Structures are given as C-alpha cells and as structure tokens.
Amino acid sequence: MAQGSLTVAEVAARSGFAASALRYYEREGLIHADRTEGGQRRYERVVLRRLAFIRAARHVGLTLDEVRDVLAELPASRTPTRADWSRISHLWRKRLDEQVEALVALRDGLDSCIGCGCLSLKRCRTLNPQDVAAAHGPGAVYLPKRLREPLASGEG
Amino acid sequence: MAQGSLTVAEVAARSGFAASALRYYEREGLIHADRTEGGQRRYERVVLRRLAFIRAARHVGLTLDEVRDVLAELPASRTPTRADWSRISHLWRKRLDEQVEALVALRDGLDSCIGCGCLSLKRCRTLNPQDVAAAHGPGAVYLPKRLREPLASGEG
DNA sequence: GTAAAAGTTAAAGTAAGGTTTAAGTCAAGG
DNA sequence: CCTTGACTTAAACCTTACTTTAACTTTTAC
Numbered sequence: 218m219a220q221g222s223l224t225v226a227e228v229a230a231r232s233g234f235a236a237s238a239l240r241y242y243e244r245e246g247l248i249h250a251d252r253t254e255g256g257q258r259r260y261e262r263v264v265l266r267r268l269a270f271i272r273a274a275r276h277v278g279l280t281l282d283e284v285r286d287v288l289a290e291l292p293a294s295r296t297p298t299r300a301d302w303s304r305i306s307h308l309w310r311k312r313l314d315e316q317v318e319a320l321v322a323l324r325d326g327l328d329s330c331i332g333c334g335c336l337s338l339k340r341c342r343t344l345n346p347q348d349v350a351a352a353h354g355p356g357a358v359y360l361p362k363r364l365r366e367p368l369a370s371g372e373g
Numbered sequence: 374m375a376q377g378s379l380t381v382a383e384v385a386a387r388s389g390f391a392a393s394a395l396r397y398y399e400r401e402g403l404i405h406a407d408r409t410e411g412g413q414r415r416y417e418r419v420v421l422r423r424l425a426f427i428r429a430a431r432h433v434g435l436t437l438d439e440v441r442d443v444l445a446e447l448p449a450s451r452t453p454t455r456a457d458w459s460r461i462s463h464l465w466r467k468r469l470d471e472q473v474e475a476l477v478a479l480r481d482g483l484d485s486c487i488g489c490g491c492l493s494l495k496r497c498r499t500l501n502p503q504d505v506a507a508a509h510g511p512g513a514v515y516l517p518k519r520l521r522e523p524l525a526s527g528e529g
Numbered sequence: 530g531t532a533a534a535a536g537t538t539a540a541a542g543t544a545a546g547g548t549t550t551a552a553g554t555c556a557a558g559g
Numbered sequence: 560c561c562t563t564g565a566c567t568t569a570a571a572c573c574t575t576a577c578t579t580t581a582a583c584t585t586t587t588a589c
Contacts, residue, residue: 255567393578396537412584414537
C-alpha cells in the first residue's frame, strides 16, 4: 500500500488486532479511518499508536469506555504531539498506580489473613467487609475502598 | 435461622452477593447448599468463606473458572482446615504476584515510553510488540510475556 | 388456619467486547 | 477485461457473569 495510508489487513497485522476488532473500534468511536472512493478503509499510521494504547489499556483492565474517554483527550483535528501523549499518559499513570496499589494491598491482606490461616469471617474484615453482623472490633482493613465495595453489575 | 444453617437471604446479606448470584454459583459448582424437605436452600456457614474468597478473586480479575479450579483444592467432604486454606492461598499468592508484576512492568514501561514522549511505533517495542515490520534494533522489551500476547477471544 | 414473606425453577434478558456469516463490491495483476 | 483476493455491510452469534421474569411452593407469623 502507499506511504500515507494503510489497509485493514496491514493495520491488523501491525497492531495484532483482528480486522473485525478494528471495525468494531471504529463503530465505537475509538479510532478513525478515511475511505477510498469505493468505500474501503484507509488508515493513517497514527492509528497504530492509538491501537497500541488500546491494547495496553485493555490488558490492565480498563474498559473501552475508559479508553475512549482518555483518547478523547487527543486532538481529533491534528496529529497528536509529544505533549498530547504525555498529558494523557499522566492520566493513565495515575490509574495504573491505583490498580497496582489495590492489588498489592489485597495480596498483602491475604498474607495476614488467608496467609495466617485465620480466614475467619467473624474476625477478618479483609475478606469480609460486608458482614456487618459479624464484624466487631476494628481489625485491620487492608482493602482500598475500590475493592471493598460489591462488584457493580456487569463488572465481570 | 437456626444455628447450623443459613437461608439464601442471610447468606446474601452477609456475603454481599445477590441471591441470584448465589444460585448461579451453585449451578456453576462453586458453592454448595443443603435442602430442606420443601426444597429450600440451607447453607453451612463455611460457604461464607468461599464467597469471600470468590469476591476477592473476582476483584483481581480471576474468572469464575479459575476460582472454581482453585476452590476445587478444598475438600468437599469436610470443613476446610487452616492448612487447606493456606495451601490454596499460596496458589493465589503466586497469581497475585504475577499480576502485580505485570502491572508494574507495564507502568514502568510507560514511564520510559509514553512518559518520555517517544511513543513511536517505529522505535518503541513496549507499546508495539506486534509490529514486526517496523521493529528494528533490540530496544527494551518491558512487557512480560503474558502481556505481549494478543488478547484471547473472550478475554474482554 | 391462613395470608404474606420468602423461596423455587426454567428460561429469557443484559452488558461488554468482540467474531462469524452471508451476500455482495472493490482493487490489482496478468 | 476479468479473475481473484481483499474488502464492505448488517445482522446474528458467542462467552462471561449475572439479573429478571413468570408461575408456582414453602415457611413463618399472627
């Protein structure tokens, strides 16, 4: 293909996403493609950056909605600059920090909860934050707030 | 309810799961309930430990299949001992370690990739592990193997 | 002894994140 | 030209993890 635009197959090969996923992402407003006169997609190379971002984001558990929100920070009308990417990377960095923190907190909570063999719902608030009836005494609360709440519907 | 068994409503209240989720978990073989003569469920209190485990596992991204596999390590015929829980906690600890490691690696990779402003798919292998055509020179590969592979179908 | 609260089932519905299929169109090489 | 491979669309389908609904039964409380 020519030096300015990439076909679906090329973008699929280079990004690692299936062509169907690329079409899906376009429908969902995460990426953009120009069209030939005949209606076929032609991608600018900058889409590969978006796709790399999307892949990494998906891997750490961000939803497509979240990714769309973050990508919306990129200018649509011009090629993103170093500063643009840097700005949104900071948004993401924060999210990653939170997620690492939550995981570590949970893991360490297990060290002193399952790890110690107690795992008693009467005493251990780490694994049983909901059990108001049984929770007495302060006890250590290891889980950050995000993880102490019940899973929202559809969070699976 | 009596001192040996809990109703669905009680387990739901104490575990934080909806009654429908409890029935679903039972169908899926993750938890067990005895039945009254009339066919209503009566749970032993040990189910609360399983549910706490399930909740925590779901929060860190384990699928129900994974949870079932891990819970299968618990004896079905007797109340789990401290040693039983301790054994499966080690399985889980390993999984959590891996996940934390993957997240940190990705975050740190971003520090030197998006963070530095390069985010060039021609040069940065962190965000573009698939782009064989464009990858030249070694470059640092920050992503652990698990995160460098394309998302499996249904991994969303 | 009876009404209401709580429980039961199977089956359908939901949401995210895609993939697959069917039927047809475009583009590139010989 | 014209074939062949790549591409197009809409719509249906898939998996995970549940929830909702409808029709009906058990338990509990008075």
